[in-house]
Amino acid sequence: MKTKQPENDEIKEYYDCRYISACEASWRIFSNEVNYRSPSVMRLPFHLPGQQTVCFGPDEDINQVLNKPSVNSSMFLAWMQRNQDPNDHVARTLTYVQFPRFYVWKLDKRIWVPRIKGKTIGRIHSVSPSTGEAYYLRILLNKVKGPTSFDDIKTVNGRVYDTFRDACYALGLLDDDSEYIEAIKEANISGSADSQSIIVVSGLSIPDEQLKNYVLCEIEKFLTRNNSSLRRFLSMPYPDTSSLDNFRCRLINEELAYDRTELQNVYQGQFMETMEEYFLFTVMAGPIVLNVASSGIASLLLEGGRTAHSRFHIPLNLNEDSVCHIKPDDDVAKLLQQTKLVIWDEAPMVHKHAFEALDRTMHDIFNISNPSRSDVLFGGKVIVFGGDFRQILPVVPNGGRQEIVNASLCSSLSVE
Known part of the structure; x- marks a missing residue:
């Protein structure tokens, strides 16, 4: 004998949702910290000579921008400037990664000062080996201690090499696969x-x-x-x-x-x-499959995912006669012709006019030479819609329950 499944009480589920109390709301309004990390991790940027980042507003005078201290200074350059202090014997014994353990970066003055309390771990920005000199510079920064200039970084046994790559070879860092093995281990940790x-x-x-x-x-x-x-x-x-x-x-x-x-x-x-x-x-393990989602965050969770509006060129302002901006002979149309399956995640949050616009466009692309297939939805392509109708429905300005339901995926004539 089968037991009767309890009915879903949507009203109770709504009232059981997460509640933000007044004290928590106040805590967030005043921008107090809501999480902690111990010990703190500091990301250490670096750059090639003359390629430091400079920030300025669109209305600032160019002469004032060029005279800013930030133009000729960065966290990376300030590290080498600190190493130039003849009275500081600690800085010259540290690599760039070790520096935050003993020094603190003062953003307002753009200088490093000795650390009095606390503990921080430094981590250098990751770069791809395909970047060339930046990748070899990063390798050297994990080895070289106390350089005062870019030339010091690529100096080996008193000889200044022309490139950071040559300096890596001179130090024997690229004679075997150890650096590549370390890169694989690093990718495994941060995968x-x-x-x-x-x-x-x-x-x-x-x-x-x-x-x-x-x-x-x-x-x-x-x-x-x-x-x-x-x-x-x-x-x-x-x-x-x-x-x-x-x-x-x-x-x-x-x-x-x-x-x-x-x-x-x-x-x-x-x-x-x-x-x-x-x-x-x-x-997704099969032939060509297009993975799209209604929101940008959801598309990041899919392999090769993009938003539906970006992939299919769906207009932002939709109506019952809208079509996608895809021509029968352009690259997107050729991609759709080779596609075996389309997966559309978080579909319930999109207005039905978006699906109808795609249906109308795909019909024009695939059935232009075969008018007898005019009743085939989406040009005969298989489309899988995913999502939960209890999460997010289409937004209808000033619309009530009836208008929202009428705008949803279930009310579209393009979906069976």
Whole structure:
């Protein structure tokens, strides 16, 4: 005998929402701290010679801007200036990373002064190896102590080298792969949640060759985004892209078998967020899939995600006759023709006119040569809408419940 599921009391859920008391509101109004970090971490910027950041307003006089102390000073330059003090014997014994432990940066005076109390850890800004000289400068800043100028940083055994890269080689820092190994370790510590959860199936046995090929494909993908390729590195193998699809299919099949029990719970109305994450992971491993979201924050959670308005050129001011600004022969139209699936997250928060505009545009792009398919929604492309209707609905100025429901996704003629 099946037990009756309790009804959802939306009014009670509304009253059980998070409540901000008067004392907490006052605390935030006066901008008091709401969290602490011990010990504090200080990010240390650096730059190449003559490339320090200068901030000024649009109405400031150019002569006043050039005479500002900030033009010829920065946290990085002030560190080298502090090392020039002949009476300070501590500064010359420290690297840039060690400096905040013994000195405090005074922003108003733009100088470093000796620390009296407290403890701070310094961390230098990360840079990509593709940046060239900036990357090699960062390597030297972790090794060189007490330089008074840029020439001191690239001086080895009394010789001033022409570039920071040459100085790294002279110090033996690039003779092996130790620096690259350290960069990989650093990326592992600061990796995003997405990069930590590519393969999540417990007990899945993957041959080393397939796993190696998958990793090489991921590396090639990142290098391609930065206008580079594994083919530039003769000592590195190049991935076999033909076998990657088989690997992905196997991974998806294992995932399906592993999560079957959990999916049964999903269909019973439980673990809705798990179902959405599982589904997105599964379908994104296939051919060309466009991941879009209604808000910018939600789009950052999707791999290669963008806002729907940006991806499909949806007008900001919508009406019942709106169309997207996509021509049948431009690059966006060609991308849509190759797309197998579109995933639209947080769809309930967008006005129905946005979906109808996309439906109208995709019909014009795909069915212009086949008028008999005029009744096919979205030009025959598969679109998956995700989101929770209990979170955010379309905003209708001065609209009541009826107007909001009428503007929602469920009321659109383009969605079945």
